[in-house]
């Protein structure tokens with residue numbers, strides 16, 4: 001099930017290497033390396049880390065001839081398609097194509113001479129290399145900026161993209177995808193909405209310069225998911241001021257959370273903790289996240305602070321653990337399966353997750369002593385209820401005290 005309110009807007013499909021973008025292709029995740037592209041080994045290392053975190057397409061800057069030479073060595077060794085990012089120098093686009101890149105990104109705001117744009121598009125046409133028209137609110141063509149009253153407006157951004165499309169059409173080039181990014185979320189959302197009305201080229205969606213997490217994550221998620229839920233967007237990028245691996249993870253997680261991509265890694269859920277918690281839920285959840293890392297175990301795993309409510313609240317999870325009386329109670333699909341010392345909770349979660357992933361839920365239930373595990377859980381649950389009662393936050397006595405002090 002996915003959360004789309006509107007059907008996905010039909011778009012044409014282009015290929016970046018072996019990865020399709022647009023049409024009925026799965027929505028893809030993009031990121032960008034932050035190494036010097038001339039540093040071939042460093043850049044490849046980052047590309048491998050990005051691919052492991054769920055990145056489908058990666059962009060590298062091509063700002064100097066050494067970068068283009070680096071790309072010639074990076075492209076054949078990369079596990080995912082490479083897009084060269086070009087600003088100002090159209091000759092770098094020609095060099096990147098010579099290096100064998102799978103796609104280009106051009107910024108119409110800073111490569112403005114029609115003969116340069118057409119020279120790049122003609123070469124791309126002959127080589128069948130797609131180009132992204134990457135309009136950016138912060139670097140809009142000054143002429144359009146003036147035309148729209150000295151402001152960056154959705155209309156100005158859409159017109160910038162349309163002008164570029166017209167140049168491409170003149171040389172019969174249509175392997176195009178488009179982005180109209182801005183750091184202002186309502187502005188970019190409206191620009192993409194307007195753009196999607198006037199073109200059926202695939203769209204690359206993102207909030208540019210979203211900034212460091214968590215605020216950057218919130219901004220990017222607000223903009224990207226609003227559009228995705230309206231059926232707009234064929235490929236996405238989180239532009240965070242952070243390790244690009246975080247961008248790739250966030251992109252992947254957003255698509256999984258919206259039901260737009262199949263789950264690839266662990267989906268770790270955890271209770272927010274409360275007065276009933278028997279452990280430091282934040283710490284245990286973080287340690288569990290670190291332990292699972294980018295491992296390809298597509299299960300939902302729960303970390304719950306108490307055995308009183310945890311197994312029930314997380315009964316939909318494939319696997320979970322809840323704390324009680326210095327012990328960890330493991331449960332599978334809401335059924336208790338084992339008890340481990342509190343200090344081994346994370347290790348036990350990982351071991352059971354691996355087992356379920358490899359052998360399935362039924363095999364996991366078969367190896368468990370469910371009766372014993374449920375007996376032990378019931379024992380700890382009633383011990384906690386005896387100790388803390390139903391009112392774990394002890395609000396009743398606090399209210400009595402508040403009333404006494406206020407002389408009620």
Ligand code: SF4
Nearest residue numbers: 271274277305306309
């Ligand atoms: S009741 Fe238990 S499971 Fe629910 S939030 Fe509190 S500690 Fe977590």
